[in-house]
Amino acid sequence: MTFANVGTLGTQPGQLDAVVAILTRPNPALAEAGCLLYEVGTSQDQPDTVFVTELWTSAAAHQQSLQLASVREAIAEAMPLLTGEMSGFQYDVVDSPLRD
Structure with missing residues (x-):
């Protein structure tokens, strides 16, 4: 069953x-780990917030991806640039009108 992870990351001013640059670097290891979609966005309504939407083949694939060296390096690089304000939610995708 497809697993969704949707969240926000508060960034330090400026x-x-x-x-965004860290999170959008090409990373083929994500697809190999089972990532189906990884979208990063921003909003003028929340100028110091990054929005991330992920779809994975499973919750286990998502958890295992957190052990990849490239993911751990990106997290370590981004952490000092974040405020610690994070929110989000996870869910199992039931179906989609876009799939057979």
Whole structure:
């Protein structure tokens, strides 16, 4: 069953673009680990917030991806640029009108 992880990351003032750059670096290991979609966005309504939407083949694939060296390096690089304000939710995708 497909697993969704959706969240927000608060960034230090002036660090939004740097965090987006870290999160959007090409990373083929994510697809190999079972990531189906990884979208990063911003909003003028919340100028110091990064929005991330992920779809995974399973919750286990998502958890295992957190052990990848490339993911751990990106997290370590981004952490000093974040405020610690994070929110989000996870859910199992039931179905979609876009799939057979």
